Amino acid sequence: MTLSDENAANIVAGTTQDHVSGNDSPKTYLDSNELIINMGPQHPATHGVLRVILKLDGERVLGTECVIGYLHRGVEKIAENRTYAMFNPYVDRMDYVAAVSNGLGYCEAVEKLLNVEAPARAKYIRVILAELNRIASHQLWLGTHALDIGAMTPLFYTFRDREEILKIFEKYCGARLTTHAFRIGGCLYETYAGFEKEVKNFVKFVTPKIDEYEALLTGNRIWMERTKNVGVISGPDCIALGVTGPVLRASGVQWDVRKAQPYAAYSEFEFEIPVGTTGDTYDRYLVRMSEMRQSLRIIEQAVNGLPEGPIMAKVPKVIKPPVGEIYHSIESPKGELGYFIVSDGTTQPYRLRVRPPSFVNLQALDVMVRGLLVADVVAVIGTIDIVLGEVDR
């Protein structure tokens, strides 16, 4: 569906009738011509500056077109003009609700290119922080998703508990959101005094809280009616569309980069990959809820087994990876986050490509919302869990 300028102008004005539908006879809108409605970029439920153009038959969605790029900052171009270390903070600005994961992926990719390995303790710290961040990201997702569907209260509960995670981040590295927690070769900061205790306390604190969220939503009839069989996508469809992360797992594909191609210290921990069956919005919700629990499990193991030792590998002061290229991907809260780095042997990446999970997952929106009602679009946008900073980069 392409839009002419005239159509676009109409869309901005609100609604318009689509006369491209192939009906020869002039018909009125009562007779269900296609209606084009614009959602966003200024819309409370599009989680930022996503603009979705909906093609409707009455209330039913015939098709969508996403217009993205409102938050495009040219991260990949910036990377070509910064040294490896200088670019590290920039990745935090992509998926800003899961900055730790972004940094983890980037640092590991460069380490791989440099052929160095972070020390065990650094890997454990990385795992702890990344999993904490996964919980924080899922909590933020849950709050906003529930708010989209009309449940106000979970938002406040999740933000209260996410605050505890941010406090740990703040104590660890001084920042709450864009943490810049890791460095190439390990971690810059040693854990602060009482870190382990605080993380353990957090695990104890948040476990009943997750049950609390579930008490509000899981068995709630309205919640079930709004999410069950809404936005269904099958496993093969997910794979064809490149959808990863909880969305893929909710469709019954048990695949997680942490298990399939373990990075950091994930091979040392026991955890399960929760999968759904039907691939609807409710399953995605359940998968994310149990993912939070699995993350807590990993955190507990990591904190209990946190090894002593250095936290920084031997990395030259000026990072100059040898000529070559590397693709490295991790399981971010949204899905597979990959970095493809081409080095020409200088201090700056010759080419740095980010494989953003949100961007690829958002493609599935069209498949998911076809045939649903307009109100479901909001629920489906929420359930894909996109962050526009990552979609647009």
Place this chain on the structure above:
Amino acid sequence: MVPISTLHYLIVAAALFVLGVVGVLTRRNLVVILMSIELILNAVNLNLVAFSRMWGNLHGQVFSIFITADAAAEAAAGLGILIAFFRNKETVNVDEIDLLKW
């Protein structure tokens, strides 16, 4: 002041009736014509209730309830026809609804 008698009500009802008739005969918009019919039915209702008061029994009121039910049915069916017309002819103008088929 003159006490209000049945005749007063009858005159009001007659005025409403005639206004309804004028609406049906002169307006072109089908919606307004249907509304004018409601006016006529109301005038009749008013007559019936006034007579009911005059004779001191409730038969008139019962009849007015029947007419109200009838008016509701008429409105539902009439507006259904109107929507069907509008869907096919894109008009609610009675002057343009003059074909036996479309």
Place this chain on the structure above:
Amino acid sequence: MNSAINATNATMAPVATPYFFYGLATLAIVSAFLVITRRNVVHSALALIVTLLSVAGLYLMLYAPFVAGVQIIVYAGGVMVLFLFVIMLVNIDRSYKEKRFSGLWPIGLAAASALFTLFLFAFIKGRALFPDRMMLLPESSNTQQIAGLLYGDAGKMGQYTFAFEIASLLLLVAILAAVVMTKKRA
């Protein structure tokens, strides 16, 4: 006849009945006039609502509270909402540009005036036919008595029970008709 009214006034003392009557009657007729003259259909509908409510007021003055209640619920709350719905569904923009009245409006107006003259003539000539009296109707048991007529009382079938059932059938048919006619053709 005066005595009948006075007898009514003795038990229940409505405030200045004639003023209320004239007020409501004027309101009803003026808004009925607006119904048939307004170019904008929504304005017509609003005016019709005012007419219906004033007529409901007149029913109350005639000691027919149940009919007044039915008038408010069915007409103002139901039928008029339906009308407004339909007006909003059909595009009324065109009606602004069109002529309001049909080409035959002088004939229609003349016929209607003749009718009104006939009515007045009948009223004046037949004054004697309408006995100038007001019977006192029991207001407090109005609903019960209507129910007696409609549904029967003390095990007996009411006078209008059969008619009532027919009316409900009529409504059912109307509902079906409306649904069938407005349904999209597949």
Place this chain on the structure above:
Amino acid sequence: MPDFVTSYLGSTLTPGEAGNQFWALVYVFVIFAGVSLAVMSMNWLERKALAHFQIRLGPMRTGPHGLLQPIADAIKLLLKEDIIPAGADRFVFWVAPLIGLLAAFTVYTVIPFGPSQAVSDMNIGILFMLGVSSLGVLGVVVAGWASNSNYPLIGALRSSAQMVSYEVAMGLAVVSAILMTSLNETGTGTLSMIGIVRAQQEQGVWFIFKFFPLGLIAFIVFAIAMVAETNRAPFDMAEAESELTAGYHTEYSGLRWSLFMLAEYAAMISVSSIAVTLWLGGWMRPFSRLLRGSAWDLIFSLFPAVTFMGLAAVAFVGVVRMPRRSDFKVQKIGLAVFGWLLGFIALMLLIIAIAGRSNGAAIPSTVNQSIGYIYWFLLKVAVFMYLFIWYRATWPRYRFDQLMRVGWKVLLPISLTVLVATAIVGILLS
């Protein structure tokens, strides 16, 4: 004092029935002021309660614990620019909120706060209430149309479709309660609001417990339908900001918008009053059959005073718990004054409750009784108001098609079944 003032105090008729125009006018003014005040305090209460549900504090700055927030809001709304969109139908745009407001307030004429504490007791009371409250739909439709904008129009059509659909289930639930009033010696029921409560009094049971579980089911159907009828969560399509349409009052601002809100809250109170009257025994105190005797009467007549004492205590606790800082001084004083005011009311109620016991006392016992009636009625309504807030904090929003489905395919059959069952059980028992 003139006779028309005092005669009512001892009478068992409503001012409307007795033709007492003075007291009827007094009631009209009291109800108008009272409902406006109730809406304002409801506004405050909703924000505070919702905030505490959501581990927030809610308004805290305007007055002690934000008590002056509704006043500040009212001033803000009055001073806001009154925008009429270009291309809007100015007259209809102007008149639409008034229709809603009129419908919401007219209903109060027949609400019985006590056996004689109502403007009038209409023979067709409940019919009148349902009819007039259904006029509110007109205000909604017309507001959406007059805004000359697509979203309000769609929102208005949705809201009104919702209100009209739920009216059906609501009406049928009401009919099953009315049917219960006819279960007496004469076999005639009543549509009068006061008559309905009297019937519960005579049968010695609130209709919610009548023919268990029929009365309860009818009550639940009504309780669901009334939430939908007032466009409140989880049926608040009008406020579904995260969805396509923001509702019929999208284009309204300032005073006009506040009139819609006033109408919405007034409608909430009035439908709660219907529920209380029909199923929860109206002004009757709980256990009026079980716990009888003058001792129990005394205890229950102390309830109003105790309630106000409790409120005063809460206020004083609030004063004590405020930080000991100089910048809280004004707030402390304000809250203390508020507490003393509540305490004073409590004292007055206590005096009336004690002194109004005997018939020969300076205060007629009817005053004492009417305070009891009004107190119990308002307490029951307040429970419903709290439920409205609770719903909003707990539940997600229904989708529009689901909402219609619930109305037509769930509530309507249930209420029809309950109606038929009530009739059959009633015939079998009589």
Place this chain on the structure above:
Amino acid sequence: MARTMAVNYGSQTMAEEIKPPVLLSSSAQKTGGETSAAKAASGKAATAKNPEGPVPIPWAAPLVEKYRSQYGSGLEAQTYLGQNYVTVDSSLIPNFLRQLRDDEQFDYCVDITAVHYPKREKQFEVIWILYSFARNERLRVKVHIADGASLPSSVSIWSSTNWLEREVFDMFGIQFVGHPNMTRILLPEGWKGHPLRKDYGILQQDQEWVQINLGIESGQ
């Protein structure tokens, strides 16, 4: 000629090839256009000394053997740091990718991206990053194409490539023939140039925008 280059693209050639900064700065001097990218790159080039590191080694696997026998010299398989990639001739593209999906179970196209080497004759290297769930294995497919040349779209093979190809077009200007909607995705419709090309100057773009939209000489 082109084919041999592609085939010979090995360790040594790569080390030589990847010195775009030198070329860039010289070309920049030639044209007189000073792009910030070129400037930065030339500054870097002075100190750039290729550090020693692992080099790609030929990758021998049944998969490679199978397709080498089919396509012969049009296919070169290598592995670097344990990551395998296959460089193929652009003429093989839709068929080879389809075979990878259908016969080798590479059912998930992770990413498509490109790298710009302005010095080379075939300036662009387009890379498909594939993953096979069944084999738990990643594979990169590389193609070299010249500026202005186009590639067949692989949307019919993996629907995930829809937006990814659009992004490559947006950033590099590489057309994918047969794509349902080959338009810009991240940048606005009227954008000039393709930003991730090495010769794309941010400063120029910026100044042009300022001159057109604000009517001033320079935004700097």
